[in-house]
Amino acid sequence: xxxxxxxxxxxxxxxxxxxxxxxxxxxxxxxxxxxxxxxxxxxxxxxxxxxxxxxxxxxxxxxxxxxxxxxxxxxxxxxxxxxxxxxxxxxxxxxxxxxxxxxxxxxxxxxxxxxxxxxxxxxxxxxxxxxxxxxxxxxxxxxxxxxxxxxxxxxxxxxxxxxxxxxxxxxxxxxxxxxxxxxxxxxxxxxxxxxxxxxxxxxxxxxxxxxxxxxxxxxxxxxxxxxxxxxxxxxxxxxxxxxxxxxxxxxxxxxxxxx
Numbered sequence: 001x002x003x004x005x006x007x008x009x010x011x012x013x014x015x016x017x018x019x020x021x022x023x024x025x026x027x028x029x030x031x032x033x034x035x036x037x038x039x040x041x042x043x044x045x046x047x048x049x050x051x052x053x054x055x056x057x058x059x060x061x062x063x064x065x066x067x068x069x070x071x072x073x074x075x076x077x078x079x080x081x082x083x084x085x086x087x088x089x090x091x092x093x094x095x096x097x098x099x100x101x102x103x104x105x106x107x108x109x110x111x112x113x114x115x116x117x118x119x120x121x122x123x124x125x126x127x128x129x130x131x132x133x134x135x136x137x138x139x140x141x142x143x144x145x146x147x148x149x150x151x152x153x154x155x156x157x158x159x160x161x162x163x164x165x166x167x168x169x170x171x172x173x174x175x176x177x178x179x180x181x182x183x184x185x186x187x188x189x190x191x192x193x194x195x196x197x198x199x200x201x202x203x204x205x206x207x208x209x210x211x212x213x214x215x216x217x218x219x220x221x222x223x224x225x226x227x228x229x230x231x232x233x234x235x236x237x238x239x240x241x242x243x244x245x246x247x248x249x250x251x252x253x254x255x256x257x258x259x
Contacts, residue, residue, distance in 0.1 A: 013186035029053040032077035033148040040144035047081040072154030074177035093134040103183035115211035127165035212257040221253040
C-alpha cells in the first residue's frame with residue numbers, strides 16, 4: 001500500500017490533486033469502504049482520501065449483499081470528513097452516480113448506452129455495469145461519509161438474478177480499472193464542486209442521465225410493492241411514483257424498469 005497521487009498503477013487526475021485529494025492503493029483488501037471508515041478515525045487529516053484496490057475479499061453492496069470482486073474490475077471508495085451533514089450524506093450517492101456515468105461516457109464509443117438507475121446503479125443498456133454504496137459514521141468530532149463504487153471493467157459475475165455487463169463489452173479502447181479511475185477522480189472533483197452549491201444541479205443532471213423516467217416500473221420496499229409510472233426524484237433524491245391511488249414518494253427500495 002502507498003499513499004500519494006499515483007500508486008499500484010492507479011493515478012489521480014491533476015484536478016483532483018489540485019483540490020487536495022489523495023490516494024491509497026492496495027493489491028487486495030477486505031473492503032475499500034471498511035478501510036475508508038477505519039481511516040476516518042484519524043480525523044480531518046484523512047479527508048478526501050481515495051481507497052482503491054485491485055481485488056476485494058469482503059466486498060458488499062446495499063443491504064449487506066455480497067459484491068463479487070475479482071481482479072480486473074474497479075473497487076474504489078472516497079472518504080469525506082465534515083464535507084456533508086448526516087442528512088445530506090445519502091445525496092452523495094447521486095453525486096457519485098453522475099460522476100461515474102460521465103467518466104464512463106467519456107471512455108465509451110457510444111456514451112448514450114450508459115444510464116443511471118435509481119437509487120445507486122449504472123447501466124450499460126439494460127444491464128448492471130456498476131454499483132454505488134454510500135455509508136457514514138459519526139466521529140468523536142465531526143462526521144465521515146464514504147462513497148464506494150464497484151465497476152465491472154473486465155468481467156461480471158455469471159450467476160446473478162439480474163442482467164450484468166462489463167465495460168469491455170462497449171468496445172472502449174481504454175477499459176481498464178486504471179483508465180476508469182483516472183477519469184472518475186476528475187469527475188468526482190468536478191461534481192462535488194457543484195454539490196457544494198446545493199443538490200439542485202446534481203438532481204437535474206441525474207434526471208438527464210436516468211433510465212426509466214416516464215416509464216412503468218415496479219418498486220419493492222421493506223413494507224410493500226408499488227407499480228406505476230416513474231415520474232422523477234424529489235429534492236432529497238427520493239423516487240416519485242404515480243399509480244391509480246396517487247403519488248408515492250419512496251425513500252429506499254429495489255427497482256425493476258419496464259414493468
